Amino acid sequence: SSCVSESTSQGFKSKVRCVVTDRCASNMKAEVGFHEARPEWMPLGLYCQIHASATCHTKVYKLHDRLVSGMISFSLSLRTGTGMRSFRRVVREMLLERVCILRGSASRTSQDYRLACLNLYLTRGPHRRVRLAILMALANGDWRRSERWEIYLPVFSEDPSAQALDELIDRLVWALLPSPPPTWPRHRWTGSDVACDCIGLLQAFLYLGADAYQRWMAVFHKSTGVEIDATADVGAALSGCTDLAIMPELGEGHTVARVGLPSADQNARRRTVGLEFVVGGDIDKLPMIRITMEPLRNLLHGMFEMRSSVWEALQQQQQIIADVEPRSRKYRLVQAAIGDLERACSDATFKLLDSPSSWLPVHPSQ
Numbered sequence: 001s002s003c004v005s006e007s008t009s010q011g012f013k014s015k016v017r018c019v020v021t022d023r024c025a026s027n028m029k030a031e032v033g034f035h036e037a038r039p040e041w042m043p044l045g046l047y048c049q050i051h052a053s054a055t056c057h058t059k060v061y062k063l064h065d066r067l068v069s070g071m072i073s074f075s076l077s078l079r080t081g082t083g084m085r086s087f088r089r090v091v092r093e094m095l096l097e098r099v100c101i102l103r104g105s106a107s108r109t110s111q112d113y114r115l116a117c118l119n120l121y122l123t124r125g126p127h128r129r130v131r132l133a134i135l136m137a138l139a140n141g142d143w144r145r146s147e148r149w150e151i152y153l154p155v156f157s158e159d160p161s162a163q164a165l166d167e168l169i170d171r172l173v174w175a176l177l178p179s180p181p182p183t184w185p186r187h188r189w190t191g192s193d194v195a196c197d198c199i200g201l202l203q204a205f206l207y208l209g210a211d212a213y214q215r216w217m218a219v220f221h222k223s224t225g226v227e228i229d230a231t232a233d234v235g236a237a238l239s240g241c242t243d244l245a246i247m248p249e250l251g252e253g254h255t256v257a258r259v260g261l262p263s264a265d266q267n268a269r270r271r272t273v274g275l276e277f278v279v280g281g282d283i284d285k286l287p288m289i290r291i292t293m294e295p296l297r298n299l300l301h302g303m304f305e306m307r308s309s310v311w312e313a314l315q316q317q318q319q320i321i322a323d324v325e326p327r328s329r330k331y332r333l334v335q336a337a338i339g340d341l342e343r344a345c346s347d348a349t350f351k352l353l354d355s356p357s358s359w360l361p362v363h364p365s366q
Helices: 025-037 049-062 065-077 083-098 108-121 128-138 162-176 192-204 208-220 234-238 264-279 282-306 309-323 332-338 340-354
Strands: 015-021 041-047 099-103 149-153
Touching: 015 025, 025 041, 041 049, 049 065, 049 282, 065 192, 065 264, 065 282, 083 099, 083 162, 083 208, 108 128, 108 192, 108 282, 128 162, 192 208, 192 282, 208 264, 208 282, 264 282, 282 309, 282 340, 332 340
Parallel strands: 015 041, 099 149
Antiparallel strands: none
């Protein structure tokens, strides 16, 4: 069947059937059948650029499947019960232990590293501007020093009181963890950057992502009988632990009756994989993965935006006000033929090879 009636199409000397599909071979075989049924229509098949770009996105991350699985388990392990509340409490305790009040300002290299991390991990999301202001004010020291949290104050200012320091820590914990870390959406073409940003920002700031998770695991499994020093190498102690399947708040052998809730074994598996993600060093690879995939992410975002109804409505508005102000509206076909999105993606990719500043968010130890 066709949306154009046969009587209407007969009035044209040449007729073209243009289709846009993915690269599945069965699609083109089907088009051959359509052409045999209607030989007067000339077939024109185009491959979908979004499918091609999304396939590249998926294939690249498939090379780091262990890292993706670790991020998913890291996120899901904090979404059970009071996991996120206790994790925030651990982060708060570590910040209180590491706080160091200084006078003056941080070094230029530390400022460059901090700004590069903020520009990479804090470019979108709810409350972005408020979080950015808090981090710029309260985390204005050297993020690369995991042993202390530096707060630089004016030279002649007084040290904050204990109550004021508690309030500052509460605000900083909220800026770092306003919500549980988003889960990596394997079933979608977008959303991987949001999942990277939350964990990556926490790890970039004083290595809190790895250190806090290991201490949280020690506190979480304290009731299982595993003797672990919360300040020692928790990863080495828990890596050989065999009773991680016990969920302290439920007890051994307890099953979850409510439909849709993960079982105790599933929760224990997520905590184990999340710990391997932290202890094995995969969490330190996040900035490199995030930086290298940013050009392709921008390409996919631009393609989805250009093919949305919002983009078309905006162009129609430009056409309506063209009589008042000379503005030219854009058309999808023309924009696709120009190839600005693809050119920007390739330019950004080559820039990664020539510009050392692109790699500033990567910790010097990596």
